[in-house]
Amino acid sequence: MVHVVLLSGFLGAGKTTTMLAAGRAFTAQGKNVAVITNDQAADLVDTTLAKNELDDVAEISGGCFCCRFENLEAMIKQLIDERGAEVIIAEAVGSCTDLQATVVRPLRKLYGDVLTVAPVTTIVDPSRLRAMIGDESDLGYLFAKQLAEGDVIALNKSDVHGSSLRAIGKELGAAFPHARVLSYSAATTEGLDALMAAWDEPATADIDLEVDYDRYAAAEAALAWLNHTVELGASDAPFSPASWAERALAEVSADCARSGYLVGHAKVSVESPAGLVKLSLTEAGKPVQTDRTAPGTVLIATATLNLRVNCEPAALDELVRRAAEAAGHEVGAVARSTNGASFQPSYPRPTHRIPAGASFPRESPGHSHRLLT
Template sequence: MITFVPLTGFLGAGKTTTMTAAALALQAKGRKVAVITNDQGVELVDTKLVRSELDSVAEVTGGCFCCKFEDLVEAVVALVASDGVDTVIAEAVGSCTDLQATVVRPLRQYYGDDMVVAPLTTVVDPLRHLAFARAAERGEPESDLSYLFRQQITEADVIAVNKLDTVSPERAVELLALLRSAHPKAAVVGYSATTGAHLEELLDAWQAPATNEDVVLDIDYDRYAAAEAQLAWMNQELDLTATEGGFDAAAWARTVLSELSSWAAEHDAVIGHAKITVETADGDLAKLSLTEAGARPTLDRSTDRAAPTGRAVVNARVACEPAALDAAVTGAVEAADLSAAVTSSATAPVSFKPSYPRPVHRLAPAGA
């Protein structure tokens, strides 16, 4: 019997870090674990990162799990057949919602004899939650992005508040209490995927019965589509060559994201997330991320030595027009090349906006 663990949550919440940390923890307990990444595009930072940590990895690209349901099932079947796994953790696109109806219930109905579907877990960034909450407190109209964020939390069996190491203990206690009061049917767990603090509580929550499987989201698909369409999505690969001996992969990536952060702040553009990996010729991997305009990039993984060449993958999700994001990333790369003494050769900019979400299945709860 296969256990399938579905993760959702807004862009930049730390789903990939959570998925990887949880997979390693479960493997230490003797489970055979695989993970599946998901994105509207191709050339994924997340896939490259988890493949550096785990052996069994697959990806579903070109749309969310709800619109690529058969691709998701095929990926699970292939992982089980080739790697003999007993647990699959899968993270949905960060702009996706309505997964109880479009993924969880279809899996339980059509594959329930062969698969146990764990409680649907929504990963939450406390600072992102605070930003949306402050906008509501100011009486601002609910944006489409805030609407999407709220729906992701509403349908969760488990609300997994990640990154508690980034807020004060008092703020963490306050937020967890607020979420428990607002969502009494959900299990609310606070942890840090980066440090591993309280991660065991999340693993325990996955063993409990689902509490929200009968939820019916009163979701406006036009607003849902509008939220996705606010974001320009860019995935790009670049070949990097040092002009003198070797270059610092992390420094190059930091400059790209710092420039993009400044540009987004100047243009009042919300950053869903921006991520970069650089794999050097020596096999080292650097990874940095950014989740807020005007903020400093976070170094998630560094390299210890300079390298003559490398290959970078840039993923950016920013609330702006695709052409504007292309220009911003191009300018940021030029600044990084100059700063790090690098010559870069990139694939053509491919920023786009997602198409209207059209789930393959959308099932109501049994008896509804």
């Protein structure tokens, strides 16, 4: 049986870091591991990073797993048939919810004889939790639904928040008694074994989440989404890709803080002859985090920026243009944008939505059961 692990959680919670850490751990156990990244658009920083860490990496873009369920089926089949995957870790879009009804139940009911689906894990950044709990906005509504449907609520960044997570865990356990609540650090892997062990246990409850899809759609549309490519060239002498990336995200951080924009996440990767650089930002006005760096200077490089910011798309485009140019001036590089304009996600329309306890015909009309052939 192939084991599918589905990771949920708001933007910037650390899903990718968790996915890669777990992927390495499963590989060390001798298991053949594949991962699937997911986004509303192509050109993901996370996919680039994953390909530098693991052998089998796939990407589903153009919508969340629930709205691209047939793509998810096909990708799982390909990873099993062509790559021999034994464990598949799938990281859902950070603005997605209702996964129990739209992804987990369809997979279990259609393919329960060839797949096991782990309890849904909602990964949480404790800093974001403090800011979002009690928030009556549409984004707050979405965040609360992600918590409510988690079989496992995993408080990430224990290396940063330490003993304070004990009290937070107790509060979450009282608010969501159906869920296993645990803390860990994806960065240091402390507590990762306990999280992975939870994926082998049965789900504690068949959660039937009530979701107002108008509010869900409004929450996604509150964020401008940008996947953007920038070609960098030396203006005179070789430049440092790591320095450019750090300065570009620092400019984004400061600009968003001045404008009062909420940052869902901001990520940048730079590929060059020096190697791969990857940095991230999860809160306006805060320092940039270096996830992977490569010392050295180069004459050319290609940068990919993924930003999810609570502003109008045109404002985000202008913000990124200023940041790229300002960083270029500081490090001696010319920045030329080659593609990518900000957009707002369309209304979520899942392929399936199965309530708890509902029957699901094995020969659903128009369904080929591709995993079974």
